[in-house]
Structure formats: C-alpha cells, structure tokens
Amino acid sequence: MFPKNCWYIAALSSELRHALTKRTIANEAIVMYRTAAGVAVAFLDRCPHRLVPLSMGRLDGDALQCGYHGITFDHTGRCVRVPGEESFPDHFCAQTFPIVERFGFVWIWLGEREKADAELIPQALRWQSEPGWCPLSDYFYVTAHNQLLIDNLLDLSHEAFLHQGTIGNQAVGETPAKTTIRGDQIEVERFMPDCTPPKLFVAAAGFTTNIDRYQRLFFVPPCTVVIEVWAVPAGTQDKSKGLAWWVINSLTPETDRSTHYFWALPRNFKQDDTAMTEMLRAAVNRTFSEDRTMIEAQQLILDKVPLESRTVYTRADQAPARARQLVAELVRREQQPATPASA
Amino acid sequence: MFPKNCWYIAALSSELRHALTKRTIANEAIVMYRTAAGVAVAFLDRCPHRLVPLSMGRLDGDALQCGYHGITFDHTGRCVRVPGEESFPDHFCAQTFPIVERFGFVWIWLGEREKADAELIPQALRWQSEPGWCPLSDYFYVTAHNQLLIDNLLDLSHEAFLHQGTIGNQAVGETPAKTTIRGDQIEVERFMPDCTPPKLFVAAAGFTTNIDRYQRLFFVPPCTVVIEVWAVPAGTQDKSKGLAWWVINSLTPETDRSTHYFWALPRNFKQDDTAMTEMLRAAVNRTFSEDRTMIEAQQLILDKVPLESRTVYTRADQAPARARQLVAELVRREQQPATPASA
C-alpha cells in the first residue's frame, strides 16, 4: 500500500523516446512514450477491451494501437478506432495519468487527477538543474520495499560498516548525529571534525590530510531523501580545496517488494570533468549495490518476520521511525472517506 | 474448475507407445500407455499406497508396477501384487479412466464413468480421417487458461493485427462478422470479397490476384473451436484454383493457467505433398506462437485483475461471451447435487 496522491519519478527524461516503455509504479503497470512533438504520455498498461498489455501494441503516429484487436487510442486516451465497427460510444477510452518533466526526471501522478499540481514536485531536486552545479543521475533496481531503503538513508551510521570502500569512514559510525523532528520535518545532521577522509572523497578531491566532514539529510515524503554533503581539509574552512555535492535519492515503489532507485549527485567542483562524472557514477552504483545486498537479505527476513519483533533500538532510529509514521499517515488519509464540508 | 463429464484430447495417437507417458489434464495427473495389444490405458498418476507417481514405476507386461514398494496393478487398475504379502483385499486398486481413440487423437473422460459415451466425441474432427482430405495435427503448450484461447479463436479479427506474417490480412480486421447464437450453438461467419490474400494463402495456393475469402467457425463445448476456411481467386468461384481447410483447435486444460493446444488442419488440396504439409505445420505453429505471446501476457494481468474490469466491448465479443456462459453452465450443473427423480 503506497500513497497515490503524490508525484513519483517514473523515468529519467533520457529514457523516454517515441517508442513504448513499460514500468510498474506503486503496483500499477504503466506504459509511457513521447509524442512526435516530444510530450511525455503515460497510460495504464492494459487495454480496456481484453486487458492485454498496451505495451505489446504499436504507436500509430501519436496514437497507441493495441496489438491484439487493433483498438486505437489517441495520446489523451480517447478511443479513435475499433476495427470492424463504424461507430462506438464516446466513453470508450484507456486510462492515462498526469505526467510532468522536471529536473531531468519524468514524474507521474497515480492518484486523483484533479489534485495533480506540478508545484508539488519537490524543489529539493533543483540542484540537478542549478547553474554552477554539474548534474549526474542514474537508475538502480532493488528487490525490496522502498521503506527499507528510506530507513537505510535516514541512518547513515551504516556507511562505516557497509561502505568502507567508498563513502564510509570510522567517524560516521562513531559520531552521534543530531536528529531534529518538527511535525513532518525530519532532519539529521552530523559534523565530523578532523577525521580520516573516506576513499571516494580522496579520489574526488585529492585530500592529503584529515578532513572536516559534514552531512545533513532531510526526508521529502513519501519517498525522497536528500543529503547535503561537504568536506574541507581539517581546520581550514577552505571550500576551494574541498568538495560539495547533494545526494538525491528518490525511491519510487515498483511493488510491495521492489523499488526503482532514481538517484542524482549534482556537484559544485570540476563541473566539466566527464571522467570525474563517470568515476562518481561508478562509485555511487557500487555503494548502492552494497546497500542492495544487505537490504534484499533484510527483505527476505521481513517476508516472514515483522520488523516490530526487533528488540534493539538506537538513537539513530528516530528519523526512520518518524518517516514511517509520515508515510503511514499519508496512506491512512487517502483511504478514509472525505469529510463532508458541513456536518 | 473445469467440466469433467466430457471427452478431452489427452494425446496425439502417435504419442502413445508401450511405455509410460505422463500428462496433467484438467488438474488431474495422468499416466498413459498402450498394452502389448496396442490398447490405450490411462491411470491416475498416483499410487494408492503412498501417493508417489506411478509414472516413476515400470511396465511389467501389461501391468503397471509402482517404483517405490513394487505394488502392481493390471491394466484395468486391479491390484495383482503386494510384495511381502500373500493376500490382500479385493478392493485394492488404482484409479483408471475411460479412454478412446478417434480421429488420430486419444480422448479421456475424467468424470462419472457411467456417462462416458464415445458417441459424445465431437464429429467436427472427422475431417482428419475423411477421404479426400490430407490430415495434419500437432501439439502446442500455452501457459494460460484455456478460456483465453477460446476467446481468441471466437474473435478472429485479431488475425489482422497479430498474424500479419501468416493468416492475417486487413479484411479480416475490417469486415464485420455475422454472429449467430441459438441456445448452445455459436457460429461466426465472415465473407471477405475481393481482398488481399494473406501471405500463407499465397504460399499454399499460389494466388496472384485478390481473393474471395470465407471463414465460418463454431464452438464445441467445452473447449473445441472448429473453423471452416476457403478462398478462391476473387469473383471466380473456382474452387479448383483455391484452397479449403478446416482449422481444428482442441484446447485441453492442463491447469487453471496452462493449456494443451491440440490442433489439426485437414486440407483438400495437394493431399500427397509432404513439403506442403510441413510448410503448413510450421506456419500454424508460428501463428499460434504469436497468439501465445499475447495470451500469456494477458494471463499475467488476469492473475491480478478480473476480466470483468474491462470497459470496452465490441460486437465481436458476443461469441466469446456466450462460450464462457456455456462452459460455466456445464461446471455449475456438475457441481449441483442430482435432483431426485421424484419429489
């Protein structure tokens, strides 16, 4: 069960062409394409006639023709042809979904159409298209519920144990983080002065000494975690000799046990260095592979044992616990019948 | 849930030898063989002692010996040996099923034994053994409920979209069919004058002009669809320059989501041309592979969403809808307790 009245990332903008692309999002099978004019379109991937996947059909100009009996829908979903029948009712149509492109991603709205306001797309991703910041984004697949990935990101102490080859150092395990929870705002901050630089930081910024390392993360319901990161040579406050980036993680649910992991890593240094970009892409994918191995194993256990059977809690569990509450509250609110305007 | 008081094709006659052959039919595991005299025999594939598959045993003459503890049954199912025991009760036996060979197929009756009348085997398959007609039959496996294949065959407009490489032309999509439903009789007829010949028709009969194309199909409950087909050069009515065949489709259920697709294509031209026979075999198997791809995808959707959630209906849906009613009625009738003769 996932919230539906929200924007989910459905694809990287670069993934969509004038061709059919299928993807399941929050348990809904979706087929997407661009019209000849480049406008992104999303249909439920199910012909309303015999329920076969529309993704097995073909584009006829900007229209989508089912591959089984040839019934054809224009890009708004309206039926424009039933082979062998001269006329058919006006209400024949396929289901489509609001879709918007922003920050290099394609966003879809699966809930009530009239609530689909593009202004609700989280501004926290704007660093991907901000001047002075070099964009980098990619896609990753994990066979686990997206909540387990949110839990993972909201307690970064695991970096010290799971990611020693890239972003982990001892300090991130040992330094208590400061968690601030105000209503639906969740923020976790950790400042690690004079610590050993993680391997990836050395590779990216050439640190030769200890560093002052900073991370601040916040949760954007229902499934985005943004991490502000900077590091400078210890004690120098010299940002020109350091690094800064945002780690943007948007964890679109596929099903109750699988997730589309869309990520971005805009940075403010060596913006034109494509070798640096590809080095960072590889390092992030490696890091997330380490998370995936652990979290897919955790999912197999949670398939049988509820998380509530845990008996050890840490202070670092506050943020993930609050994030779970917020998402559960969104789901609960969508399920309850609307309150009448007057009693 | 499938009707049981009916004949299902269990095998091509050519498949059965003096050896054990196993196949699941309508959710019942069956093991079949021929006696030395060539008589076909069918057992439930389950030893009544420890429930292991009898198909893992061996033939001892015409008797079937379980491979686990050696208990042996004659070809009528009567127990003839329990190793280590000199005597055993007369009622020890394995379950067998009525079985009949006709039209090149082996037919099995899974329901009440006393109702198994060979005269109920559909005569519609007789063209396979009629003088002047060249027989051709084969077997195909589909991971979908047999009803989806029946739906498919009872609305042939899909040929125009799914089978453009073999039997599809534009006419079969655009020409409305005439559906006649009288009680449990379902017939669909389509005459397509002066149309482009489908590729397979050209390959089979060498058409060089447009053709008049005819198809008439009818449903034989619970799972057979027979299609009469002919085509002649347009406007000529010259059957000597045309082709005629019957497409016989008998869709024996294996389980609730898999089907044994037995088919035959008796034809009245080039009866001794084995190259033609093999060309047709390949073309039919290719055509049914195209159906299979679509229908297995449809099954995966129907595993989660009921067909009743469809919102677009066409006139061509009448025949498949009626066929579903007929089969549901057969199942319903078998499930209700017999009515007492008098009240």
Added chain:
Amino acid sequence: MFPKNCWYIAALSSELRHALTKRTIANEAIVMYRTAAGVAVAFLDRCPHRLVPLSMGRLDGDALQCGYHGITFDHTGRCVRVPGEESFPDHFCAQTFPIVERFGFVWIWLGEREKADAELIPQALRWQSEPGWCPLSDYFYVTAHNQLLIDNLLDLSHEAFLHQGTIGNQAVGETPAKTTIRGDQIEVERFMPDCTPPKLFVAAAGFTTNIDRYQRLFFVPPCTVVIEVWAVPAGTQDKSKGLAWWVINSLTPETDRSTHYFWALPRNFKQDDTAMTEMLRAAVNRTFSEDRTMIEAQQLILDKVPLESRTVYTRADQAPARARQLVAELVRREQQPATPASA
C-alpha cells in the same frame, strides 16, 4: 510444525570453523561458528536491531558484529557495542541456542533452554565413536518433509525396487518383516536366510555365495532411524567372513518441505581401509539419491493431496504410521499450556 524441545543435528563437526556458517533448522535461520578456543556457538541469524542476517556480518575475535550498523554481540549473545552510543541497556542481546558436540555431530536445541539436557542426545549414534568401529558420516539435502524420509526408512521393502544397484535384493521385498510396537518403542526386524547378496554387499565383503541377511531398525523420536545390519555366508554364522554396520539416519528438518539428511555408517570390518570408506560413502549417497528422486516427487503430490487420501495399506505401514503418531504427540504436547502443579 516440528518439535522444538529436542536435539537436532545442525552440522557435521567438521563443517564448523572460526567463520560464519548459516543453516535453517526447523524453520529457524541459524548462524554458527567456533570461538578461537574451538567452542561451537549458534545464534538466531537475525540482528535484533533491523532484522538483517547476522551471517552477513563478521567475527571480531569471538564476538559477532552485524554488517549493517556494526552492533556487536559476544559469543553468549550479550551486546557489547552500539557504534555512536556510549551506553545502552543491559538487556540488549541477540538470541543464542544451546549447542553440544557429540559423536562427530553438532547438536542444537531450539526449544525451552532450561530443558536442554545433553543426556537426551540419542546414544544410538555412539557406534560412530566406539572402538573397533570405523566411522563414516556425510550430509545430504532433500526437498521434502522429513516425515517422508522417516516413512521411507521404516519400511525397507522398498530397497528391492528402488535400490537394485546397491542394497536391494529380492528377499527384502518378499520377506515379511516383524514389527514390534511397545508404547513409544518401534522396532522392525527382518531375517532373510539364504538369499542373493545385494551388489553393495558383494563389493564390501566379497561374498561368493548366497548369504543370510539381517536387518533391525528402530526409531528415535523425533527424526532418527537407526538400522543394524549384518550378513554372513548362508548357513555359516561365520561373522569373520561377513559384514556388520549401522546405518544411522538423522533427518533434521530444514523447512516444512526440505530436510538436512545427516547419515553415518560405522562398520566393524576393514576399519583402516580408506578406499573401502570412500566406496561405501559413494554407494550410500547413490542409494539416498534414489530415495530422494522418489520422495521429492511424492512431496510434490502431497503439496496438493493429503496422504490420508491413500486407499491401499500394507502390514509394513505399521511402523511409519506409529512414528507419525509419536511425532504428532510431541508437537501437541509442546503446544498445550503447561498444567499447573496443583489444582
């Protein structure tokens, strides 16, 4: 559902080292290792913090460190470190299980800890460590409920049909066994005078004539079957020209449909002949492979059809039937609430 207040073999002693070994036993995921001092230790394979597998962590000396957030437990399960926190409650701990090594096997107790008495480990396995007997043991995996393997062993008439290449001869199928049931004692005895020696007996003892063959088996609840075997040249009673061994079968449940088959075959002849040992190991594994093929097929049927639907019973079914009762009684007794000492 399996009894828990009993000792199960969890591993061959030779399998455990100062490294993490995981195995599921009676539906519980377990991780085992030896301390530096060689003491065997067993944990529930689940970190009490986030429920990830502890087997994905690492040994830190004799302590077990979770691979996710680095929480660390000493070999008794007591938490000794939570990274980033200076102190934590005394009750933080991971679940461990009593474990004992005996007769070359590692035994685990999954039930109430205070009832774990090492004296309950079955003495019937002692031949593995008895002077004058050459030990031999191995491990085998079967995808079936352990009860089906117990059934199998308690009716050895199947040897005549399933194991003709190793231990089967006609006599074991044809000679009725004597079954003795007294309370929870189940014993089956079969003496086969002047019979053809099975192939493996010839290979092991070089018989050139018929033999007198003896087997006596008994059941040790919940899952061990021990078989005493001897054979001598027919009519000679000359044990120096014969063979004797014990076939020890301990069928630790993994899940409701899979079993860890631990076996041993201590023998009293050619004790120092390692080629003989390896020949016997190969022959036993081959024999059990034959059982496995049959029993995994039986399991697939029992997934759908209850064993109670069987209609053929033999006298040889008495022992397996009684063993099932005994195990069911153990489970039943563990599930009912303890009776108050006084009313």
